[in-house]
Amino acid sequence: MKIAVLGTGMVGNTLATKLVQLGHQIMVGSRTANSSAGQEWLRSVGGKGQIGTFADTAAFGEIVLDCTNGANSIEALRQAGAANLRGKVLIQVGNPLDFSKGMPPTLTVCNTDSLGEQTQHEFPDVRVVKALNTVNCDVMVNPSSVPGEHELLICGNDAGAKAQVAGWLSEWFGWKPESIIDLGDISNSRGTEMFLALWVRLWGKFGTPHFNIHFARGK
Amino acid sequence: MKIAVLGTGMVGNTLATKLVQLGHQIMVGSRTANSSAGQEWLRSVGGKGQIGTFADTAAFGEIVLDCTNGANSIEALRQAGAANLRGKVLIQVGNPLDFSKGMPPTLTVCNTDSLGEQTQHEFPDVRVVKALNTVNCDVMVNPSSVPGEHELLICGNDAGAKAQVAGWLSEWFGWKPESIIDLGDISNSRGTEMFLALWVRLWGKFGTPHFNIHFARGK
Numbered sequence: 001m002k003i004a005v006l007g008t009g010m011v012g013n014t015l016a017t018k019l020v021q022l023g024h025q026i027m028v029g030s031r032t033a034n035s036s037a038g039q040e041w042l043r044s045v046g047g048k049g050q051i052g053t054f055a056d057t058a059a060f061g062e063i064v065l066d067c068t069n070g071a072n073s074i075e076a077l078r079q080a081g082a083a084n085l086r087g088k089v090l091i092q093v094g095n096p097l098d099f100s101k102g103m104p105p106t107l108t109v110c111n112t113d114s115l116g117e118q119t120q121h122e123f124p125d126v127r128v129v130k131a132l133n134t135v136n137c138d139v140m141v142n143p144s145s146v147p148g149e150h151e152l153l154i155c156g157n158d159a160g161a162k163a164q165v166a167g168w169l170s171e172w173f174g175w176k177p178e179s180i181i182d183l184g185d186i187s188n189s190r191g192t193e194m195f196l197a198l199w200v201r202l203w204g205k206f207g208t209p210h211f212n213i214h215f216a217r218g219k
Numbered sequence: 220m221k222i223a224v225l226g227t228g229m230v231g232n233t234l235a236t237k238l239v240q241l242g243h244q245i246m247v248g249s250r251t252a253n254s255s256a257g258q259e260w261l262r263s264v265g266g267k268g269q270i271g272t273f274a275d276t277a278a279f280g281e282i283v284l285d286c287t288n289g290a291n292s293i294e295a296l297r298q299a300g301a302a303n304l305r306g307k308v309l310i311q312v313g314n315p316l317d318f319s320k321g322m323p324p325t326l327t328v329c330n331t332d333s334l335g336e337q338t339q340h341e342f343p344d345v346r347v348v349k350a351l352n353t354v355n356c357d358v359m360v361n362p363s364s365v366p367g368e369h370e371l372l373i374c375g376n377d378a379g380a381k382a383q384v385a386g387w388l389s390e391w392f393g394w395k396p397e398s399i400i401d402l403g404d405i406s407n408s409r410g411t412e413m414f415l416a417l418w419v420r421l422w423g424k425f426g427t428p429h430f431n432i433h434f435a436r437g438k
Contacts, residue, residue, distance in 0.1 A: 104410075111325050111416070139437070150435040153417075183420050191323075191417035197330070198372075198410035201402050202434065210437035215421065216369040218358070218429035 004029060004061025006054055006076060008037035011093055012067035013044070014137035020045045022172060029057025031079065058084035063091070063168075070094035070115050070193075071108050074122055086125045089161045092116060093132045093140075095196045104200040107193060116189025120157060127161035129154060130189045131169065134199065136209035141173045143212070150212035151179045153195075155188035181215075223248060223280025225273055225295060227256035230312055231286035232263070233356035239264045241391060248276025250298065277303035282310070282387075283345075289313030289334050289412075290327050293341055305344045308380045311335060312351045312359075314415045323419040326412060335408025339376060346380035348373060349408045350388065353418065355428035360392045362431070369431035370398045372414075374407035400434075 001024050005016040008030045016028050027050040030038050038051035050060070058064055058080035068076040073094050077085065096115040097105040109115055116130040131154040132140045139146055152175055156162050162182055169175040183191060203209050220243050224235040227249045235247050246269040249257050257270035269279070277283055277299035287295040292313050296304065315334040316324040328334055335349040350373040351359045358365055371394055375381050381401055388394040402410060422428050 106330050110413070111329050146435045146437040148433075148435040150433075181424065183424055188420050191420040194329070194413045194416035197413035201407050201410040205400065205402055206434070206436060208436070208438065212435050214367075214369075214433040214435050215425070215430050216365045216367040216433050217425060217427070218365040219427065 001025065002027075002060055002062045004057040004064040005067055006057060006064060006080060007067035007069065007094070008035060008041060009067065009069060011137045011140075012065070013041050014141055015065055015067060015093070016041060016049065017045055018141040019172065020048050026050070027052055027057045027060040029054040029080070031076075054080040055084055058088075061088065063089045066090055066092045066094060066119075068094055070096040071098055073115060074118055077119065077123060082123055082125070085123055087127070089127045089129060089158075089164060090119070090123075091132065091165055092119055092128055092130050095133050095193050097196060097200075104197075104204065107196065110190065110194050110197075112190075114187070114189035114193050116155065116186045116193065120186045127156070127158040128186055129156035129158070129161050129165045130186065130192060131165055134192050134195055135212050139210060139212055143173060143175050143179070146210060146212050148214065149179065150214040151181050152212075153181050153183055153188075153192045155183040155186055155192065157185050220244065221246075221279055221281045223276040223283040224286055225276060225283060225299060226286035226288065226313070227254060227260060228286065228288060230356045230359075231284070232260050233360055234284055234286060234312070235260060235268065236264055237360040238391065239267050245269070246271055246276045246279040248273040248299070250295075273299040274303055277307075280307065282308045285309055285311040285313060285338075287313055289315040290317055292334060293337055296338065296342060301342055301344070304342055306346070308346045308348060308377075308383060309338070309342075310351065310384055311338055311347055311349050314352050314412050316415060316419075323416070323423065326415065329409065329413050329416075331409075333406070333408035333412050335374065335405045335412065339405045346375070346377040347405055348375035348377070348380050348384045349405065349411060350384055353411050353414055354431050358429060358431055362392060362394050362398070365429060365431050367433065368398065369433040370400050371431075372400050372402055372407075372411045374402040374405055374411065376404050
């Protein structure tokens with residue numbers, strides 16, 4: 001499968017590398033066609049991929065993994081281009097975290113709106129699915145590295161897109177279908193993005209980002 | 220022990236009733252000395268308690284459980300009176316939820332501030348501990364009603380107060396000491412209060428408020 005990975009940070013690199021290992025055709029996009037971060041990633045996978053601009057990459061992919069820095073995702077997606085994204089499933093992994101005032105970060109949007117909603121609103125023809133944004137990238141691609149039961153939260157307006165994404169997350173990374181909780185429409189991004197305010201503090205408390213939440217349920 | 224319970228909503232009633240059953244001396248406070256909600260609670264426990272104004276109640280308690288509606292807690296605590304609260308441990312259970320625009324609610328304060336911080340700031344001589352605000356009241360008083368491991372998050376500026384609160388939560392309700400996670404100072408209320416944005420959506424998804432979070436941890 002031809003998969004576009006937007007963003008050359010740790011999250012984009014980790015997902016792109018895992019998908020290369022699985023035999024997919026991967027292009028990794030950044031602001032410039034030949035970014036040093038992109039070249040470094042390409043070397044790390046022995047050249048088994050491509051790099052390009054956000055627009056090149058969005059045009060290349062049958063599906064798009066948006067791993068851009070959440071505080072700048074809308075601008076990055078504008079550079080990717082609505083025409084290149086149209087009709088495609090876009091898995092948005094990033095959170096709108098603002099680290100400019102130190103740790104722990106705040107959110108650039110929350111409570112009455114979310115990055116997921118802003119993205120769907122700006123790109124109405126894109127099938128936006130918010131997913132993977134509640135776990136560290138090592139956990140994203142290897143959920144069994146965290147012992148015991150734990151869950152992933154997804155949301156989006158397009159039921160078909162969500163079903164496809166859930167299937168891919170199982171196939172690619174080993175997320176158990178019963179561990180993927182569909183919260184409903186994209187407005188539920190408010191819930192999963194605002195969870196980050198707790199997540200970043202737990203990261204500090206636990207001293208590791210390698211944890212995840214499990215929902216224990218009574219009657 | 221003389222315990223003040225501020226608030227005659229479901230949360231205050233549930234905690235007050237459980238504490239009466241445990242043999243504590245309980246006063247439940249509301250805006251007026253003889254509120255119908257207060258009278259109803261008093262009847263429900265066979266008269267084994269007292270009711271009064273917020274100020275009467277705060278003066279009565281050796282410790283204070285703030286179970287007021289989070290959107291109005293600061294005003295309720297002003298009515299309780301700084302002099303009546305001074306030096307006491309105040310366990311703040313409420314979240315600043317705004318239900319005025321329907322479900323799911325938003326938060327009246329979040330991201331760069333929190334109700335916990337506002338409370339500590341307004342009442343610097345009170346030993347504020349944010350606790351129990353991440354679970355439904357039935358789970359608060361009976362954590363074993365939710366099967367498996369699951370955790371409670373607390374925070375506050377006063378280490379001694381937090382240790383006392385953790386001890387009481389174990390003694391009163393059966394929270395296992397190892398299940399109580401101290402996130403640090405009161406600014407961590409931002410994390411636990413913002414978790415409510417996810418909690419309310421999970422409540423809708425699961426169709427029950429009787430769940431809790433467990434943190435599965437890797438390396």
